[in-house]
Amino acid sequence: MPNIKVFSGSSHLDLTKKICDRLGLVPGKVVTKKFANLETCVEIGESVRGEDVYILQTAGGMVNDNLMELLIMINACKIASAERVTAVIPSFFYARQDKKDKSRAPISAKLVANMLSVAGADHIITMDLHASQIQVYNTYLYTR
Structure with missing residues (x-):
């Protein structure tokens, strides 16, 4: 599969590995760490220029930390010129x-x-939403 990179947040590395195995891809290199004040730091370890990037992150466990990590990863890929x-x-x-x-x-x-x-x-790819109105929020955002 050309021009596709799959990265994993720290919430579910095993799921990302299984998805990549199924697709015949290697998970992208990413380093996540916490500073002493518990701020999240993310470093994308390879070029994403011109690539279709998929970032997998679940809301389980440390929900707020996982959300912030996902937002930072998305932004890091976007400013690194991901398609x-x-x-x-x-x-x-x-x-x-x-x-x-x-x-x-x-x-x-x-x-x-x-x-x-x-x-x-x-x-955004998600499943089993709590209510259908969440789909409306996401659809509105991506049709503007």
């Missing part, structure tokens, strides 16, 4: 916070969709 960046998110971040259930309550799933778009994601 297209697709976030593969089997379990969407904040999917249960998909509607305004009381006054002054945020719609966090929409906020996450907006953050993914601002970070540079061209597409």
Whole structure:
């Protein structure tokens, strides 16, 4: 498969390896680390110029850390001239916070969709969304 790179966030390295094995690809080189103040640092270890990049990250475990790591990875690939960046998110971040259930309550799933778009994601692949309105948030972002 030419011009495709698959990177894994730290949330599920095994799933990324299985997907790459199925596709006959080698997972892309990425180094993630935490600074002393617990800020996330991501280094993409190979060229992504002109490539279709897929970044797999799940919302399990340390949800906020995983989300921030994904956003940084997307942005790193985008500013390194990736042709297209697709976030593969089997379990969407904040999917249960998909509607305004009381006054002054945020719609966090929409906020996450907006953050993914601002970070540079061209597409999102996800499954088993908590509610169909999350699809509307994602569809709106990518048809503007």
